[in-house]
Amino acid sequence: MYGPNEQLTGSPADVYRCFMLPSPISSNRRAKSRHLRSFSSSDLKRALSLLRARSRFTHLSILILTGCFCVSFLYNLAFIFSSPPSSLVAYTPPQSILSTIARNSTLENLSHLVIVPGHAIWTGTQPDEVLNEDRWTLEEYQRGGGGFRIAAFVEHIRRGVEITLKDDTSLLIFSGGQTRLQSTTTEAESYMRLATSLGLFYPESKGTHHEPYFPRATTETHALDSYQNFLFSVARFHEMTGRYPLRVTVVGYEMKRRRFEELHRAAIRFPSHNFEYIGIEPAGEQETESARMGEVNNGYAPYNIDLYGCHDFLLAKRRGRNPFLRFHSYHASAPELRGLLEWCPDDARMVYDGPLPWDIYE
Structure with a gap:
């Protein structure tokens, strides 16, 4: 910078550059x-x-x-x-229930369960009414044909009693609920009454009204279909004996053999070597063939795609067979089966994978 008294020297361009400010x-x-x-x-x-x-x-x-x-x-x-698996957790019913139960000590060592599933309800009381169709509450398809279906029901009952009498370790259970609106009794109770009326438990008594009580036979009164006949009878066996069966024998229609052996037994994973099915067909070849077709279409095929019978078609059948809105007690009396009792997977063919009392039998 130049002072005020100093003169600028140089060219005009130099003077301009000296006074030019820097750009912003x-x-x-x-x-x-x-x-x-x-x-x-x-x-x-x-x-x-x-x-x-x-x-x-x-x-x-x-x-x-x-x-x-x-x-x-x-x-x-x-x-x-x-922690033990939830389905095998020990459960003790309330004292108000336990105080009313006194098991027969002779039943505690039983190990063989004999099941006779019910198919209809006998309303009679006398031996001569056993084959009278008017003394039975039947579905329409069970009527006619000379009573061959009724004769098959009676033979199922006879054979079940016969097996039980020959095996002192067995407990006979007639299974079937209050399935008909026209009757206030259950299939199982009517089968027991029929067996008693014919004197089957004590043949020497010839069916007198004074026939003594037979302790190794009872009823299961909640089942609404064949799968429940099997599972609920196992639970009822536990109610009666305090243990689960080592062996199971089912007496029923021959045409239902595959349903029980291939589907129901597999669904509850009961060991095949401890299971037996005894099939007895009614007389009449034409009627039997028709019944077999009905079994395939309405029994085996639906269970084949819905193992536990808890979806759609089979569930609707259960509801239709429960007009009095009954329900069982097995969640409390057979707690080891809770998981299986409630098993209803979205994949209707998925086998129950929880623990079961008979896993040790394998």
């Missing part, structure tokens, strides 16, 4: 550059220090949360493996 843009850039240099030398160190402090805090939080998760996971894992 260049000035801003230099200011920004100075500001950045200043930030990088002091503020940047402070910022990095803060960032590192936050990082340390975040890492510590992650470590704490991870540790809590691991402890929780290990605790739950130990709880799961130290």
